Amino acid sequence: MTARLLTHLRHVDLAVPDYDKQLDFYSGVWGLTKVTEDSGISFLAAEGSPEQYVVRLRKAEEKRLDLVSYGAASPADVDTLAEQLLAGGVQLVSQPGKVDTPGGGHGFRFFDVDGRTIEVVADVEVRQHRRIEEKEAIPVKLSHVVLNSPDLNRTREWYERHLGFALSDTLMHPRMGEAMHFMRISNQHHSMAIARGPHTALHHVSFEMRGLDEYMRGSGRVMRAGYRKIWGPGRHLAGDNTFTYFLDPHGNTVEYTTELEVLDEDTWHPHVYDFSQPEVTDQWGTANTMNELIAKESFNDVDRGVFVAPPV
Structure with missing residues (x-):
């Protein structure tokens, strides 16, 4: 690395x-x-x-x-x-x-x-920002991004070797094998994860909320506005963070989260979690059950930008 x-x-x-x-x-x-x-x-x-x-x-x-x-x-x-x-x-x-x-x-x-x-x-100029107030249910910051890869371990090894990412945890399934690697560049459990998918694509983008109340209020606002909720609200085991996933108007998955785990990097050892166990995907048991149809929502469309740089 x-x-x-x-x-x-x-x-x-x-x-x-x-x-x-x-x-x-x-x-x-x-x-x-x-x-x-x-x-x-x-x-x-x-x-x-x-x-x-x-x-x-x-x-x-x-x-x-x-x-x-x-x-x-x-x-x-x-x-x-x-x-x-x-x-x-x-x-x-x-x-x-x-x-x-x-x-x-x-x-x-x-x-x-x-x-x-x-x-x-x-050396990017800092934007004037502010403390998000109690009950103010808007994102505090960008939390993490998850990327679909058809070759999970090749992608993981590339990010470790070239960019210094470290493995925090892995999700696996008895039938599928390894399905997701959570990767970090700080003591935040993950700023990126790599998901096994049929093609290269964006899996989801996650936004950090102020706390549990703001996370729930924000989730409720998006639901009331009629946008499609895929999964949640619940709390993952890997990362110990809350989750509610929605589809944006073009079918990209976006997430509200909060309380993502902060690690002691000197003592941390990666876990391998079996996500066929319901308490792994959702510790609370409040989210709709994860199944293949929900998983496929975040496969997204084939990315048309592979090895094609954006024009700006």
Whole structure:
């Protein structure tokens, strides 16, 4: 495993055909704040986060995951990582340099082993943010992203070797074998997970709420607005976090969560959990039962952005 140069997850960027409907969803019922918009691209922030934005929407003919962005501590770390990736045979999309998105910074982009575009940036200007108040049921920050991969362990090993991710826990099933790896770049149980799927695609994007009450209020608001709830509310065993999953207007899965586990990395040993046991998927027993139909919802459509860099 390479030295850890990434610090945190910054934002997830989506291309969507029905741009106006998506923008209404994320800046309305989902509770993000539109920071700026220009020529079919909008940047949406979480009020409790210092990140300039946590979701970028781009109007496009085809739905795709444009990119996943991570932070680094310094421009020097960005440059070091770029050199290491080049030496390791990773295909760069751009060279380290000035980033022309809100907040600026110094960064570059590259393809991961499955062909997703990944961005790493340092020195981004901090957005003025605030403490989320009691009963205010809007996202505090971006929590994590889960990616579908047809070769679970190849993807896991690539992220360990090239980007310094560490394995926190694994989900398995007696018939299916390994189904999900939870990966971390800090003491947060996971900022990314890799799910076994039939094709490369986005599995889900998760947003952290202030606490249990705000998580439940937010879940209820989205349900009352008529958006389709896939699974939840409940509490996972791996990560010990709450979950309610919904479909956005284009069929991407989005999650409200809270209380994701913080680990002692020096003493942590990964578990292998059998998710055919109901207490593994939901400790509370309040969520609808996980089944193959629910699982398939998050397979998502085949990603049209594999080894194709987004235009912006």
